[in-house]
Amino acid sequence: MLSVKNLSKKFAKELAVDDISFSLEAGEVVGLLGPNGAGKSTTIKCVIGLLRKTGGEVLIGGYDHLSIEAKRKFAYIPETPNLYDLLTVKDHMQFIAQAYGVADWKDKAAELFERYDLADKQDKLGRDLSKGMKQKVSICCALLPDPDLLFFDEPMIGLDPKAIRTTKQVFRELKERGKTILTSTHLIDSVEHIADRVMIMKKGQIIGIDTIANLKQQFANEGSLEDLFLEITGDE
Amino acid sequence: MSEFLLLLVKDLIIIKNNIKLILRNPARLLPYIGVVGYFSYFYFKRAADREVVAMDGYAFDDSTFKIVLGILTLLLLAFFIFNLYRALNSSITFFSLADVNMLFTAPTSPKKILTYYIVRSIFPSLGAGILFVVYSSSSLMQSFKLGFLDIAFLILAVGLFGFIASPIKFLFYALVTKRGIGTILKVTVWSLIVMIAGLVFVPALLAENFWEGAFSVIGSEAFNYFPIVGWCRGIGLFFIHQNIYEAALYFGLMLATFFIILYAILANADDYYEDVLESTSSKEDAKELAKGTKKAGDGTGSLNAKKLVQLKNFGTGAKALYWRNYVHSMRIDFHPFFGLYAGGTIAIMLVLALLARFDVMSHKSIYVYLAILSGIYFMAGLGRVNIGDFSKPYFILLPDTWFRKVWNSVKLDVYQTLFTMGIALVLGVFIAELDLTLLFSGMMLILALYVIGLAINLAIKSWFSESLDQRFIKPIFVICVILFGMIPAFGLGLMVFLFSKVAAYGYLVMSLGMSVVAAIVGQLALDVIKRFELKD
Numbered sequence: 001m002l003s004v005k006n007l008s009k010k011f012a013k014e015l016a017v018d019d020i021s022f023s024l025e026a027g028e029v030v031g032l033l034g035p036n037g038a039g040k041s042t043t044i045k046c047v048i049g050l051l052r053k054t055g056g057e058v059l060i061g062g063y064d065h066l067s068i069e070a071k072r073k074f075a076y077i078p079e080t081p082n083l084y085d086l087l088t089v090k091d092h093m094q095f096i097a098q099a100y101g102v103a104d105w106k107d108k109a110a111e112l113f114e115r116y117d118l119a120d121k122q123d124k125l126g127r128d129l130s131k132g133m134k135q136k137v138s139i140c141c142a143l144l145p146d147p148d149l150l151f152f153d154e155p156m157i158g159l160d161p162k163a164i165r166t167t168k169q170v171f172r173e174l175k176e177r178g179k180t181i182l183t184s185t186h187l188i189d190s191v192e193h194i195a196d197r198v199m200i201m202k203k204g205q206i207i208g209i210d211t212i213a214n215l216k217q218q219f220a221n222e223g224s225l226e227d228l229f230l231e232i233t234g235d236e
Numbered sequence: 237m238s239e240f241l242l243l244l245v246k247d248l249i250i251i252k253n254n255i256k257l258i259l260r261n262p263a264r265l266l267p268y269i270g271v272v273g274y275f276s277y278f279y280f281k282r283a284a285d286r287e288v289v290a291m292d293g294y295a296f297d298d299s300t301f302k303i304v305l306g307i308l309t310l311l312l313l314a315f316f317i318f319n320l321y322r323a324l325n326s327s328i329t330f331f332s333l334a335d336v337n338m339l340f341t342a343p344t345s346p347k348k349i350l351t352y353y354i355v356r357s358i359f360p361s362l363g364a365g366i367l368f369v370v371y372s373s374s375s376l377m378q379s380f381k382l383g384f385l386d387i388a389f390l391i392l393a394v395g396l397f398g399f400i401a402s403p404i405k406f407l408f409y410a411l412v413t414k415r416g417i418g419t420i421l422k423v424t425v426w427s428l429i430v431m432i433a434g435l436v437f438v439p440a441l442l443a444e445n446f447w448e449g450a451f452s453v454i455g456s457e458a459f460n461y462f463p464i465v466g467w468c469r470g471i472g473l474f475f476i477h478q479n480i481y482e483a484a485l486y487f488g489l490m491l492a493t494f495f496i497i498l499y500a501i502l503a504n505a506d507d508y509y510e511d512v513l514e515s516t517s518s519k520e521d522a523k524e525l526a527k528g529t530k531k532a533g534d535g536t537g538s539l540n541a542k543k544l545v546q547l548k549n550f551g552t553g554a555k556a557l558y559w560r561n562y563v564h565s566m567r568i569d570f571h572p573f574f575g576l577y578a579g580g581t582i583a584i585m586l587v588l589a590l591l592a593r594f595d596v597m598s599h600k601s602i603y604v605y606l607a608i609l610s611g612i613y614f615m616a617g618l619g620r621v622n623i624g625d626f627s628k629p630y631f632i633l634l635p636d637t638w639f640r641k642v643w644n645s646v647k648l649d650v651y652q653t654l655f656t657m658g659i660a661l662v663l664g665v666f667i668a669e670l671d672l673t674l675l676f677s678g679m680m681l682i683l684a685l686y687v688i689g690l691a692i693n694l695a696i697k698s699w700f701s702e703s704l705d706q707r708f709i710k711p712i713f714v715i716c717v718i719l720f721g722m723i724p725a726f727g728l729g730l731m732v733f734l735f736s737k738v739a740a741y742g743y744l745v746m747s748l749g750m751s752v753v754a755a756i757v758g759q760l761a762l763d764v765i766k767r768f769e770l771k772d
Contacts, residue, residue, distance in 0.1 A: 050341070068344070084246070087253065126334070
């Protein structure tokens with residue numbers, strides 16, 4: 001579903017992403033972990049085309065990641081949710097439905113609103129929502145087109161406990177339905193029980209990518225994923 | 237759905253929601269109705285009282301008209317070239333962060349998105365054109381009989397001139413980043429600057445009268461053929477030349493230029509997402525700043541950002557604000573009371589005073605310099621509320637009186653002003669042998685204008701919670717304070733000068749008048765400051 005070969009990204013003299021390669025198969029959930037400044041968000045932004053890659057090749061569903069065909073296949077949930085100030089929650093869904101050509105969007109939107117407790121906020125303007133609410137709307141917007149591949153950049157930030165639980169549940173359901181997910185997070189336990197593999201980055205490089213069990217074996221660490229992460233990144 | 241339709245529907249929904257928002261709280265319209273009434277009154281009053289000057293009274297061969305038009309043209313050229321120069325180093329954006337997150341990642345064509353947003357950007361410019369014409373027409377109506385076409389062309393000229401700068405800037409930045417021709421563009425911009433300087437200074441030096449010569453070329457009718465600036469001027473001056481074919485020709489040329497620029501942008505900037513990310517984020521920050529939901533960082537331009545500072549406590553309560561300002565100032569400049577700007581201000585005064593002393597320049601230049609400094613301090617006061625302590629929650633939370641909080645927040649500014657202006661005025665007065673009262677009046681005038689600016693902004697921020705209202709009401713409030721406070725104070729000073737023939741006495745009376753205005757506006761601000769709020 002996603003193939004990244006020799007991706008690199010340079011900002012002025014700083015190499016933020018250093019020649020990384022990885023791939024995600026259909027139906028796979030991969031947790032992207034790493035300390036602050038490791039290059040997680042930059043990697044995601046390069047893959048989805050918000051940042052121009054310095055080198056490498058990125059294919060989504062076999063298409064070049066900048067093509068419209070590729071964009072039809074994925075959705076992105078940014079770390080900071082930015083909504084249109086003067087569109088209501090419902091308007092945002094309508095906008096996304098048009099952009100992605102979602103036919104029966106109203107029923108799907110209603111279902112998502114129900115899950116994320118947004119049913120009574122449908123007519124609220126983007127500018128009047130709290131950060132957590134905006135994040136919920138951002139997730140709903142990403143889920144509405146039912147894409148094959150989802151990029152979540154720190155999706156749990158700002159969410160209330162119930163929404164965090166809902167999002168974890170959504171991850172499981174998406175996985176069961178064969179969707180592919182790449183999610184960057186600092187909340188390690190949020191991916192521990194759901195990720196098929198984890199990818200750990202540090203200083204722009206991938207320093208570990210495998211199943212949690214294999215990584216534990218490789219690093220001879222029987223503790224939690226958090227222990228493993230701290231050992232691999234040398235932050236213990 | 238086609239990209240254009242998708243974006244059009246989105247914008248129409250935004251307009252609909254905006255109208256609903258206003259209708260939900262119609263009381264918000266009251267200040268606007270007041271403003272419309274105010275302008276309508278003057279508009280019709282002046283239209284009734286006008287003494288229409290014959291059109292040939294404003295001919296291009298009239299030297300006074302040429303000078304006025306030349307100054308205006310020079311300002312337009314400066315604005316245009318400044319925009320070109322800025323485009324060499326930073327991009328501009330037509331987008332919001334919501335566009336970045338929702339639209340850029342959607343299966344939509346980047347070129348079509350860009351085309352839509354560039355074309356759409358003409359509407360705010362036309363809106364600005366309408367506002368400008370509304371503001372200025374009340375004065376123009378006094379001298380000219382403006383018809384529908386005159387007003388339409390005036391709006392079009394202002395709108396097109398404001399609009400065309402953005403696509404050019406976008407194209408320039410795209411050419412710099414994609415084609416790597418930054419040096420060529422830089423040379424082009426500098427050549428343009430040299431050429432315009434030549435158009436002003438060469439005829440000025442050749443002419444008998446410097447000013448008449450300076451504007452003989454850029455104030456001439458032929459300058460209407462100068463690309464963009466001249467064309468826009470030619471469209472706007474339809475109310476004088478009344479040649480519809482000429483105005484239509486310039487309009488056609490502007491349209492053709494726009495389409496060429498658009499074509500060049502699309503050919504060179506198809507992969508522009510990263511280029512606009514930073515500028516979009518900055519634009520959003522600026523928007524939040526204007527709304528009051530985000531505060532300006534005050535660490536910009538620090539000379540010693542990493543300097544280790546150890547400073548004893550200044551006291552409790554609001555004095556902590558003064559302490560913070562002091563520490564901050566130690567990091568951004570040489571000394572809390574004396575920095576780079578202070579040095580520059582004093583150096584300019586020294587040069588002017590020496591030139592006046594040796595009769596190279598008139599001593600009037602010192603008065604003009606003081607007037608410019610007063611304007612700068614007024615603007616500094618106006619902008620002060622958006623930065624520093626006023627923009628932080630502890631300005632509200634700190635346990636002390638409002639007066640002490642405001643005073644301690646600006647105390648360092650006042651001390652810096654007293655110190656800088658003290659040195660500058662002593663140098664100016666003693667070297668140029670000016671009247672000693674200027675030592676007192678110069679200082680008082682600058683402090684009064686700083687307080688007026690600060691108080692206006694504090695009062696507006698405290699009174700109006702909606703950012704749109706704040707942005708709209710602020711200039712009106714400023715105009716009112718200028719009209720009913722500052723101009724009378726200035727007039728009083730002028731009268732004293734005319735009677736006494738001593739500029740320093742006029743300055744003294746004007747300073748006293750401005751101090752009274754500062755006291756009134758300051759008291760007003762302190763009365764309403766309890767309502768001051770910070771938005772998340």
